[in-house]
Amino acid sequence: MDQLAPREELLARLHESILDTEPEAAAEAAQAAIDGGVDAMEAIRTASDAITKVGDLFECGDLYLPSLMLAGEAMKRSMAILSQHISAEQASQKKGKVVVGAVSGDIHDIGKNLVATMLSVHGYEVIDVGVNVPPMEIIDAAQRERAKFIALSALMTTSMPYQRDVLDLLREMGVRDRFYVVVGGGPVTPEYARAIGADGWGLSAVSAVKVCDRLLEANSTPAQSTFVQE
Ligand code: B12
Structure with a gap:
């Protein structure tokens, strides 16, 4: 019988498959990592690191759009496998539910997925x-799931106003204080986020985590909390 590949090798294979923008190879590498006994969370961290690098390469013009989209697909395929293997213990460490979505008119999902x-x-x-x-579908999901956060992505100036609509609707419905609302995406500035009454704004996927963590730490009522930007 073949000897199992060492952990590092399995993780490197996963990392490489995403950097090489190969969805099929990424799915296989994710499965191989699980079969080889790698912790799912560790593999997810490796995959996230790879897709962040892909984003950086795209930003500085070293990677073209079709490759970016393929890398997004590779990330999606590997996550579909890895997320099924998060242990009950890890799942119980959850900090709360976040409803994440791209608002009306916006089909960009690479950043949102990240x-x-x-x-x-x-x-x-x-x-x-x-x-x-x-907007109403996003709010319905947040209410149904008893989410703590709503995270809204908008990549276009034409879709940004729907972030405002979500906040307006929450206020009209009298449920604004039930959810922290965090916004982000290319054209969305912290000034805009403040103006529409969001609780936080983040520049990147890493920032999104920091913003949510800081809002949790502050533990104040949504809409009355200090605005957090990262
Ligand atoms: C890839 C892409 C596409 C792909 C989308 C594929 C997909 N599955 O997502 C395709 C080809 C389908 C596409 C289509 C269109 N696109 Co396009 N697209 C892009 C492009 C090149 C890259 C976006 C991307 O994925 N970036 C990489 C990811 C990793 O970064 P990101 O999305 O910015 O996300 C990061 C942060 O913004 C942040 N973030 C994102 N969301 C959130 C949410 C929260 C809560 C937080 C805290 C943070 C956060 O964290 C992310 C990770 O770090 C951008 C140009 C650009 N440089 O942004 C144009 C761009 C966004 N597209 C644009 C346009 C106009 C269109 C089209 C209308 C074009 C057309 N005429 O057909 C269509 C239709 C889009 C629609 N209805 O939604 C314009 C928008 C212009 C504007 N300001 O309004 C851009 C800016 C291009 C341009 N310069 O003109 N597009």
């Missing part, structure tokens, strides 16, 4: 409602 992954790796239970989600 935010969802980073939050999930850092102990949040993520309910990803997908892309192009109308």
Whole structure:
């Protein structure tokens, strides 16, 4: 019988498959990591590290759009496998539920998925409602799931106003104080986030985790909490 590949080798294979933008290889590497006894959380951290590097390469023009999209798919395929293997103990460390979605009119999901992954790796239970989600559907999901946070992604100036609509609707419904609302995405600035009455704004997926952590630590009522930006 073949000897099991060492842990480092399995993790390196996963990392490489995402950097090489190969969805099929990423799914296989994720399964191999699990079969080889690698902790799912550790593998998720490795995959997140790889997709963050891919994002950096894209930002500085060293990677083109089709590759970015393939890398996003590779991340998705590996996460589908790895997330099934998070242990009960790890799952019980959850800090609370976060409804994550891209608002109406916006189908960009690479950054949103990265935010969802980073939050999930850092102990949040993520309910990803997908892309192009109308404000009321996002609020319905948050109420149904008894979420603590709503994280809204918008990549276009034309979709940003729907972040405001979510907040307006929460206020109209008298439930604004039930959820911390965190916003982000390319054109969304901290000034805009403050103006629409969000609780926090984050520049990146890593920032999204920091913002949620800081809001939890502050433990104040949503909408009355100090605005957090990272
Ligand atoms: C990839 C891409 C696409 C892909 C999307 C694939 C997919 N599955 O997502 C495709 C080709 C389908 C596409 C389509 C379109 N796109 Co496009 N697209 C991009 C592109 C090149 C990269 C976006 C991306 O994935 N970046 C990489 C990820 C990792 O970064 P990110 O999304 O910014 O996310 C990070 C942060 O913003 C932050 N973040 C994101 N969400 C959140 C949420 C929270 C809560 C927090 C805290 C943080 C956070 O964390 C993320 C990770 O660090 C951008 C240009 C750009 N440089 O941004 C244009 C861009 C966003 N697209 C644009 C446009 C106009 C379109 C189209 C309308 C084009 C067209 N005419 O058909 C369509 C339709 C889109 C629609 N209806 O939604 C414009 C938007 C312009 C504007 N300001 O309004 C951009 C800026 C390009 C441009 N310069 O013109 N697009």
